[in-house]
Amino acid sequence: MQASVQTRNDGSVDLQLDVEAAQAVFASVLFASRFHERIALLATALRCEVQLPIRRGVTTCQ
Numbered sequence: 001m002q003a004s005v006q007t008r009n010d011g012s013v014d015l016q017l018d019v020e021a022a023q024a025v026f027a028s029v030l031f032a033s034r035f036h037e038r039i040a041l042l043a044t045a046l047r048c049e050v051q052l053p054i055r056r057g058v059t060t061c062q
Helices: 019-032 037-050
Strands: 003-007 013-017
Touching: 013 019, 019 037
Parallel strands: none
Antiparallel strands: 003 013
């Protein structure tokens, strides 16, 4: 598992993840989304980006 995190002057973060690291991060976000509403929004965005089905709630990807 390999990951590289780089911060930028504008406050953004650049993540470079291999497949295994990306899967771990994605799984962590999905797990955490069960406990915090703001993280749930991030999980929805991630699901839409990778086109995964949404299991709970009513959410649409646009």
